[in-house]
Amino acid sequence: MAGERGKKKTNILVWIVLGLLILALGGFGATGFGRSVSTVATVGDREITAQQYFDALRNEQARLQEQTGQTIPMQQMALFGIDRQVMERLLAGTALAAEADRIGLSAGDAQVARRIRETPAFGGIDGTFDRDYYARALQNAGLDEARYEQTVREDVAREILQAAVVGGVAVPDAYADRMAAWIAETRDVTLATVTVPDLPGGPTAPSEIDLTAFYDANPELFETPERRTITYAWVTPDMIAAGIEVDEGALRDLYEERATEFRQPARVLAERLAFADMEAAEAARAAIEAGETTFDALVTDRGLTLDDVDQGEVARSDVDDAVADALFALDQPGIAGPVETPLGPALYRVNAILDPTEVPFDDVRDDLAIEFSADAARRRIDAGRDGIDDLLAGGATLEELAGETDMEVATFDWDPTGTAEAVGIAAYQEFREVARAAEEGDFPELASLSDGGLFAVRLDGVTPPTVPPFEEVRGAVETAWQTDTLRRRLTERAEELARDPSADIAVTPEVLTGIARDAVLENTPPALIDRIFEAEPGEVLAVEGDDTRAYVVRLDAINAADLTAGDGARLRDAVVERTRGELVGDLFESYGQAIQGDLGFTVDSQAVQGVQAQLGGAG
Numbered sequence: 303m304a305g306e307r308g309k310k311k312t313n314i315l316v317w318i319v320l321g322l323l324i325l326a327l328g329g330f331g332a333t334g335f336g337r338s339v340s341t342v343a344t345v346g347d348r349e350i351t352a353q354q355y356f357d358a359l360r361n362e363q364a365r366l367q368e369q370t371g372q373t374i375p376m377q378q379m380a381l382f383g384i385d386r387q388v389m390e391r392l393l394a395g396t397a398l399a400a401e402a403d404r405i406g407l408s409a410g411d412a413q414v415a416r417r418i419r420e421t422p423a424f425g426g427i428d429g430t431f432d433r434d435y436y437a438r439a440l441q442n443a444g445l446d447e448a449r450y451e452q453t454v455r456e457d458v459a460r461e462i463l464q465a466a467v468v469g470g471v472a473v474p475d476a477y478a479d480r481m482a483a484w485i486a487e488t489r490d491v492t493l494a495t496v497t498v499p500d501l502p503g504g505p506t507a508p509s510e511i512d513l514t515a516f517y518d519a520n521p522e523l524f525e526t527p528e529r530r531t532i533t534y535a536w537v538t539p540d541m542i543a544a545g546i547e548v549d550e551g552a553l554r555d556l557y558e559e560r561a562t563e564f565r566q567p568a569r570v571l572a573e574r575l576a577f578a579d580m581e582a583a584e585a586a587r588a589a590i591e592a593g594e595t596t597f598d599a600l601v602t603d604r605g606l607t608l609d610d611v612d613q614g615e616v617a618r619s620d621v622d623d624a625v626a627d628a629l630f631a632l633d634q635p636g637i638a639g640p641v642e643t644p645l646g647p648a649l650y651r652v653n654a655i656l657d658p659t660e661v662p663f664d665d666v667r668d669d670l671a672i673e674f675s676a677d678a679a680r681r682r683i684d685a686g687r688d689g690i691d692d693l694l695a696g697g698a699t700l701e702e703l704a705g706e707t708d709m710e711v712a713t714f715d716w717d718p719t720g721t722a723e724a725v726g727i728a729a730y731q732e733f734r735e736v737a738r739a740a741e742e743g744d745f746p747e748l749a750s751l752s753d754g755g756l757f758a759v760r761l762d763g764v765t766p767p768t769v770p771p772f773e774e775v776r777g778a779v780e781t782a783w784q785t786d787t788l789r790r791r792l793t794e795r796a797e798e799l800a801r802d803p804s805a806d807i808a809v810t811p812e813v814l815t816g817i818a819r820d821a822v823l824e825n826t827p828p829a830l831i832d833r834i835f836e837a838e839p840g841e842v843l844a845v846e847g848d849d850t851r852a853y854v855v856r857l858d859a860i861n862a863a864d865l866t867a868g869d870g871a872r873l874r875d876a877v878v879e880r881t882r883g884e885l886v887g888d889l890f891e892s893y894g895q896a897i898q899g900d901l902g903f904t905v906d907s908q909a910v911q912g913v914q915a916q917l918g919g920a921g
């Protein structure tokens with residue numbers, strides 16, 4: 303574990319370099335889709351390769367994951383139409399590159415060189431362009447300089463073309479003023495809340511006639527969902543793990559295999575600052591010891607941050623012998639070096655010294671036994687898969703499987719709407735998908751569960767949605783009647799007060815000022831804000847709530863915003879920027895589609911599906 307942490311910074315740097323390269327190339331074969339040269343689409347005489355499409359999909363998948371914090375599988379991307387959006391971007395970019403060629407638009411060598419020098423991934427230790435970093439980064443990404451520089455040249459040419467097409471787009475002042483004014487307007491209101499104690503007589507008890515009439519008028523409120531009677535046979539690692547015999551020798555072998563988790567060598571928390579030569583490094587150390595500067599100041603003077611020089615936890619095995627000798631010669635935090643490193647002479651600052659640690663076998667024996675049993679159970683289930691398949695192919699019933707294998711069988715009525723709490727096998731997404739698609743008469747087929755288990759289902763019958771007899775749902779009917787009646791009576795009471803503010807209703811009004819369109823008023827429905835912004839000054843409105851309250855609101859004032867300074871001015875600028883972005887996007891999309899129409903384009907749907915299947919398997 304210490305070794306992994308010691309390499310943490312190096313790994314992060316490698317992935318940053320590769321990530322920036324992939325983004326800079328817009329999907330230029332850097333992720334290894336089998337190095338395929340197959341074509342998924344063409345625009346004119348230009349091709350979009352399977353590799354480009356694969357990389358573009360994966361980049362979009364990574365962007366969505368960063369944005370949402372969740373892994374978005376290929377199937378879900380396709381469901382949302384993201385795959386089509388990615389293809390449309392590739393088609394548009396290829397069309398623009400072709401158009402740039404057609405009109406003789408090209409980026410000069412100086413522009414290409416400047417773009418490459420400005421790419422952060424090619425910066426050396428001091429952040430400036432480093433020719434060796436550049437060569438190594440391209441080599442690690444599987445690219446040669448000529449191909450990469452040609453790609454950069456095409457990217458710059460496309461950007462020049464884009465700027466020429468949309469450079470004159472402007473947002474009319476009148477539109478920006480009106481839109482910003484509409485967004486920034488606020489309202490002052492007087493609000494009164496009508497609650498159940500304000501109703502004459504309070505809640506009322508329903509008669510039997512009331513309940514039956516409500517039941518007859520609202521049958522959908524009491525309808526039970528479809529029920530599917532499912533018989534299933536299943537086995538999971540947890541179901542058989544307890545019966546797995548645990549071998550003590552195997553547990554000790556497992557402990558030794560994972561020794562890095564339980565034994566950590568001595569480590570230091572260190573930072574490294576490299577210098578151009580040993581003389582400079584020695585001078586820096588002398589200045590620190592003389593109190594003329596500090597390690598922090600040296601880092602800042604180089605234009606770096608402490609994160610840039612942080613090495614994390616470093617064990618002796620993570621570094622060269624000379625570096626290790628310098629670091630572990632210290633008996634307390636301090637400066638080590640200078641010492642030669644792959645980046646040149648460097649000073650290290652050791653911030654903490656961590657003693658070696660070891661977790662004894664006996665302390666983790668029970669945890670290892672659980673893992674051993676679970677793994678053995680998974681392997682036992684997997685080994686029995688073919689036998690179970692053969693039994694099903696031979697006509698064995700699910701009940702017979704339970705008698706001849708580790709599987710258990712059960713029958714239950716399943717609610718496919720998901721309104722009931724999912725427990726047992728119903729908690730598995732794999733089961734729900736199979737059970738929802740099953741049809742009466744289907745032969746059971748073996749399927750896998752996410753934890754390594756197996757299952758098969760048989761649909762015994764389907765009970766359609768039904769409305770139970772009144773007596774079976776009488777309690778639910780009374781509850782729903784009371785809710786509906788209270789909501790209606792509260793709204794009527796609020797309407798009475800809105801018509802006649804002097805009515806004998808003891809409510810205390812509240813004055814609210816500066817209400818914005820996106821405001822959220824506590825304990826009020828969203829419709830209240832909408833009604834406030836629809837009202838005219840002085841107008842009094844009744845607004846429905848729920849079965850506990852309704853509202854009476856009077857609009858007292860409409861407040862215009864000052865768009866010339868402060869938040870108002872910033873809002874207007876944001877409106878202009880957003881609107882221009884939308885106009886630019888629409889114009890450029892239309893331009894790209896026109897070019898595609900002139901050049902002609904094709905999309906190989908079979909090749910596209912193959913790439914998507916590959917990404918689905920990779921994910």
